[in-house]
Amino acid sequence: MSFNESQSQDIEGATTAIQSQPDSKTRRYDRQLRLWAATGQSALESARVLVIGASATATSILKNLVLPGIGHFTLLDHATVSPADAGNNFFLQGTTSIGRNRAEEAVRLLSELNDNVDACADTRNIADVLASDPSYFLGFSLIITHNLSPVLLTRLADLLWENPSSTPLIPVRSAGFLADFFVQFHTHEIIESHSETSPSLRIDKPFPALLQAARALDFDTMDSTDHGHIPYVYLLVRTLDDWKATHNGLPPQTHADKQNFKSILAAQKRTPDQENFEEAIAQAYRAWTPTVVRPHLVELFNDVTLPSTPFGHLLAALRSFSERPPHVLPLSATLPDMKSDTESYVRLQNLYRAQAAEEREQFRALLPVPLENELVELFVKNAHGVQLLRGARYGALDTAPAKLIMYLDNLTRETATHLALSALDAWRSSPSRQNGGPTDSELREHVLTLIPGTELGKKEFSDAFGEIVRAPAADLPNVAAFLGGMVAQESIKMITKQYIPINGYCVVDLVDTWTGVLES
Amino acid sequence: MVMSTINAPAINGSHYPDWEGRYYHIDQVLDRPGPRTDPDSFMAGEGVKNFLRNQCKVLVIGAGGLGCEILANLALSGFKDIHVIDMDTIDISNLNRQFLFRPKDVGQPKAIAAAEYIMKRVPGVKVTPYHGKIQDKDDDYYMQFNLVICGLDSVEARRWINATLVNLVDPENPESLKPLIDGGTEGFKGQARVILPTVTSCYECSLDMLNKPTTFPICTIANTPRLPEHCIEWASVLEWPRVKGETKIDTDDPEHIKWLCDAARARAEEFKIEGVTWSLTQGVVKNIIPAIASTNAIIAGMLYHLVNSCIHCSLASCCNEAFKIATSSAAYLNNYFMVIGTESVYSYTFEHEKRADCPVCGGESLDISIPGSWTVERLIEMLVEKQDIQIKKPSLSTTKKHIYFQAPPQLEAATRPNLEKKVSELVPDGGDVTVTATTLPFSLSLRITYT
Numbered sequence: 004m005s006f007n008e009s010q011s012q013d014i015e016g017a018t019t020a021i022q023s024q025p026d027s028k029t030r031r032y033d034r035q036l037r038l039w040a041a042t043g044q045s046a047l048e049s050a051r052v053l054v055i056g057a058s059a060t061a062t063s064i065l066k067n068l069v070l071p072g073i074g075h076f077t078l079l080d081h082a083t084v085s086p087a088d089a090g091n092n093f094f095l096q097g098t099t100s101i102g103r104n105r106a107e108e109a110v111r112l113l114s115e116l117n118d119n120v121d122a123c124a125d126t127r128n129i130a131d132v133l134a135s136d137p138s139y140f141l142g143f144s145l146i147i148t149h150n151l152s153p154v155l156l157t158r159l160a161d162l163l164w165e166n167p168s169s170t171p172l173i174p175v176r177s178a179g180f181l182a183d184f185f186v187q188f189h190t191h192e193i194i195e196s197h198s199e200t201s202p203s204l205r206i207d208k209p210f211p212a213l214l215q216a217a218r219a220l221d222f223d224t225m226d227s228t229d230h231g232h233i234p235y236v237y238l239l240v241r242t243l244d245d246w247k248a249t250h251n252g253l254p255p256q257t258h259a260d261k262q263n264f265k266s267i268l269a270a271q272k273r274t275p276d277q278e279n280f281e282e283a284i285a286q287a288y289r290a291w292t293p294t295v296v297r298p299h300l301v302e303l304f305n306d307v308t309l310p311s312t313p314f315g316h317l318l319a320a321l322r323s324f325s326e327r328p329p330h331v332l333p334l335s336a337t338l339p340d341m342k343s344d345t346e347s348y349v350r351l352q353n354l355y356r357a358q359a360a361e362e363r364e365q366f367r368a369l370l371p372v373p374l375e376n377e378l379v380e381l382f383v384k385n386a387h388g389v390q391l392l393r394g395a396r397y398g399a400l401d402t403a404p405a406k407l408i409m410y411l412d413n414l415t416r417e418t419a420t421h422l423a424l425s426a427l428d429a430w431r432s433s434p435s436r437q438n439g440g441p442t443d444s445e446l447r448e449h450v451l452t453l454i455p456g457t458e459l460g461k462k463e464f465s466d467a468f469g470e471i472v473r474a475p476a477a478d479l480p481n482v483a484a485f486l487g488g489m490v491a492q493e494s495i496k497m498i499t500k501q502y503i504p505i506n507g508y509c510v511v512d513l514v515d516t517w518t519g520v521l522e523s
Numbered sequence: 524m525v526m527s528t529i530n531a532p533a534i535n536g537s538h539y540p541d542w543e544g545r546y547y548h549i550d551q552v553l554d555r556p557g558p559r560t561d562p563d564s565f566m567a568g569e570g571v572k573n574f575l576r577n578q579c580k581v582l583v584i585g586a587g588g589l590g591c592e593i594l595a596n597l598a599l600s601g602f603k604d605i606h607v608i609d610m611d612t613i614d615i616s617n618l619n620r621q622f623l624f625r626p627k628d629v630g631q632p633k634a635i636a637a638a639e640y641i642m643k644r645v646p647g648v649k650v651t652p653y654h655g656k657i658q659d660k661d662d663d664y665y666m667q668f669n670l671v672i673c674g675l676d677s678v679e680a681r682r683w684i685n686a687t688l689v690n691l692v693d694p695e696n697p698e699s700l701k702p703l704i705d706g707g708t709e710g711f712k713g714q715a716r717v718i719l720p721t722v723t724s725c726y727e728c729s730l731d732m733l734n735k736p737t738t739f740p741i742c743t744i745a746n747t748p749r750l751p752e753h754c755i756e757w758a759s760v761l762e763w764p765r766v767k768g769e770t771k772i773d774t775d776d777p778e779h780i781k782w783l784c785d786a787a788r789a790r791a792e793e794f795k796i797e798g799v800t801w802s803l804t805q806g807v808v809k810n811i812i813p814a815i816a817s818t819n820a821i822i823a824g825m826l827y828h829l830v831n832s833c834i835h836c837s838l839a840s841c842c843n844e845a846f847k848i849a850t851s852s853a854a855y856l857n858n859y860f861m862v863i864g865t866e867s868v869y870s871y872t873f874e875h876e877k878r879a880d881c882p883v884c885g886g887e888s889l890d891i892s893i894p895g896s897w898t899v900e901r902l903i904e905m906l907v908e909k910q911d912i913q914i915k916k917p918s919l920s921t922t923k924k925h926i927y928f929q930a931p932p933q934l935e936a937a938t939r940p941n942l943e944k945k946v947s948e949l950v951p952d953g954g955d956v957t958v959t960a961t962t963l964p965f966s967l968s969l970r971i972t973y974t
């Protein structure tokens with residue numbers, strides 16, 4: 004999608020107030036408001052994020068959340084700054100930080116990035132907090148951990164999963180050039196997915212006012228200027244209507260039909276390069292591509308247990324709406340730009356707006372409970388891209404050998420890397436571990452406990468194990484930066500409920516520079 | 524590997540005792556190779572550490588969103604001699620991502636503020652800023668660096684540095700080959716690549732991959748506006764010059780934006796078009812690209828990763844005084860990385876191939892075929908618009924004569940009558956035309972045939 008299109012889509016929401024230079028906060032956040040608008044920003048500003056462990060990766064993530072202005076963050080870490088920490092963490096002040104509490108030092112330097120963010124250093128030991136004060140964790144809107152010991156992580160993940168409020172959790176693991184992270188949530192509702200697929204113009208199923216307007220045009224009496232400015236939507240609707248009248252009510256079916264349809268359009272030109280007809284020919288696929296409910300929505304509609312949230316009610320109404328003929332979603336009022344004179348374009352836009360408003364009222368009548376106008380409008384406007392993600396519990400994949408083996412066939416390097424990181428975790432908590440790092444065979448042994456009897460001969464395994472053996476405890480500055488960006492992006496998507504977050508594990512390998520996703 | 528050849532003293536004035544354990548993390552990957560490490564180009568241990576921490580000199584072009592991130596990565600990774608060039612000053616809208624700057628720095632030169640901040644935060648690193656244009660510097664200046672990292676938002680500046688580094692290559696001298704590592708972001712999307720001048724594809728080779736800038740036909744703007752953007756373009760392209768004469772628009776001046784916004788709103792109202800806002804006006808006239816800290820961090824992480832690969836290769840090639848290692852290294856094979864984070868996360872890496880007719884690194888003429896009826900003016904219009912050429916204000920000549928020159932004024936006046944003439948009257952079928960522009964340090968050779 005080009006930038007211009009995304010700008011135009013906001014037309015509907017534009018105000019008509021007198022314009023003057025925005026306040027300093029709006030100017031500061033200008034470049035991100037163009038991505039998630041005021042609604043996303045206010046969601047960020049209400050968010051309370053907890054990050055556990057003040058590693059280089061953790062502070063990189065936080066930096067990318069403090070800069071765009073999250074409301075509050077707490078950094079929980081009881082450790083003191085080591086010489087190694089002072090060497091790889093930008094949010095520690097060299098040797099002066101050594102020996103001080105890691106959370107306090109990092110919070111001090113992170114806070115400098117944005118005065119609007121409320122920050123807190125918690126110097127307690129996570130193990131103690133989990134044991135004595137589990138409700139503490141439920142007061143946050145998102146929790147992120149980095150290389151947290153698997154025992155504590157499992158306890159935290161279970162606590163959050165079992166609580167009905169279900170705070171999302173993002174556990175991040177990294178070793179040298181390898182990393183993965185997971186997003187744990189029960190359900191995630193997205194209205195503004197910023198889908199790159201634009202909504203249907205319903206050329207194939209024109210609403211009565213559109214068909215009537217298209218039919219009413221008298222091409223023959225038009226002068227060449229007017230003829231050159233008929234919007235392509237009319238050209239397609241009219242030509243298709245004529246076509247159907249002579250083809251048993253069916254649109255073009257075969258390749259020959261489609262070529263024929265295009266020639267009929269071309270034959271109506273008065274000059275060889277008449278732009279509006281060129282546009283109609285380029286957009287002719289709209290005449291034979293049926294407007295249908297997109298598969299991801301059909302799947303959602305078949306989901307019998309829609310949540311009893313406003314979003315669930317909206318989905319239920321959308322399902323009812325699409326069950327009635329002509330089996331489509333409520334019309335979108337957004338019209339793309341096209342060759343036309345101003346008057347014709349504005350008239351066409353008004354036709355779409357009027358029909359969209361009418362269908363929105365029909366939609367509203369189908370709601371099981373009344374909901375506020377603004378929400379209904381936002382939902383209908385974005386209906387073609389709404390999503391309801393169903394997530395999984397952290398660690399569930401590692402106890403599902405059949406799924407792991409299936410992934411191993413299709414996503415070999417991603418699965419092998421994920422398993423190698425799980426093996427490193429297991430090695431860390433094994434009582435028999437030696438100082439230093441694990442050996443290749445120790446890692447293999449741990450992987451075999453997850454997928455017993457599997458052949459680990461593939462190169463992807465030795466590649467992943469070899470990297471872990473090489474740098475089991477390395478939190479590299481550039482990997483930290485990379486993960487800091489990736490995890491912050493997912494956090495922003497979760498908090499704003501805009502765009503579509505990862506559902507599952509994202510696996511990263513910066514030796515061969517790839518990322519991949521193992522879906523939940 | 525011949526490691527003993529590299530043992531230069533520490534850089535003047537910046538020697539700082541690295542504390543024990545400072546590089547605990549990064550040494551894990553510098554001390555030993557991994558299973559996929561290319562044995563020809565990987566230099567393990569003290570040699571590479573000494574090179575990186577005491578000898579390597581890196582240039583960062585751009586101290587904006589990517590520049591801030593890459594400076595921090597380089598400093599933490601042990602580079603001690605970093606140079607940074609940026610011609611901009613800090614604006615309040617930079618603060619949502621350019622994390623080396625604070626509100627009190629607004630109005631200060633980016634290069635200087637960034638250099639000071641890095642040196643304050645990371646002990647022992649020397650960052651030398653230059654507040655100015657890359658075009659101010661000559662070949663000797665660029666020759667002193669081991670590699671160049673570029674986080675620019677200007678296509679023109681990237682074309683300039685790319686061509687400059689390609690011109691710098693002397694096949695007899697391995698040190699003249701300066702890897703160029705380039706990145707860019709837009710919203711949740713970004714890309715990073717490594718260019719080994721003359722060996723891999725260059726920036727110019729991939730010009731056609733750029734997003735085409737949004738332009739509106741002048742007749743739409745003048746006669747048939749439909750979108751609020753059309754009204755804004757009308758205000759800035761037609762109405763401003765009509766009313767304000769010679770005064771140029773300063774897109775950073777709120778008074779100017781207000782004037783354009785008001786003019787665009789009045790026109791929009793007249794045509795019953797909705798949606799002209801301050802933010803949209805600013806977006807259109809400044810061609811604003813959305814930008815966030817997280818995407819910059821991802822791409823900077825990638826850029827540093829590419830730096831690391833280049834360091835190993837160029838070090839290996841210097842030690843062996845051989846072009847071969849640097850140029851055959853796997854590090855350059857998959858030279859282009861892209862990531863899209865709007866829907867889950869999708870990334871991919873591929874090899875972008877050289878173009879034989881690339882005007883910078885290719886050597887062959889670019890074949891173009893045009894109707895025999897085209898005037899010189901029409902050809903110039905095409906050169907400005909064509910995605911893989913995009914030369915603003917081109918001057919044209921053949922080996923025998925000037926066709927059209929944009930400057931100096933006398934030459935422009937003398938060649939202006941040619942604009943109306945047919946190209947075919949001036950250039951024979953299959954003839955060559957040389958295209959130059961003051962903004963580009965190279966010329967483009969066209970072979971013209973007529974349809």
Ligand SMILES: [Zn+2]
Pocket residue numbers: 724725726727728877878881882883884885
């Ligand atoms: Zn090239």
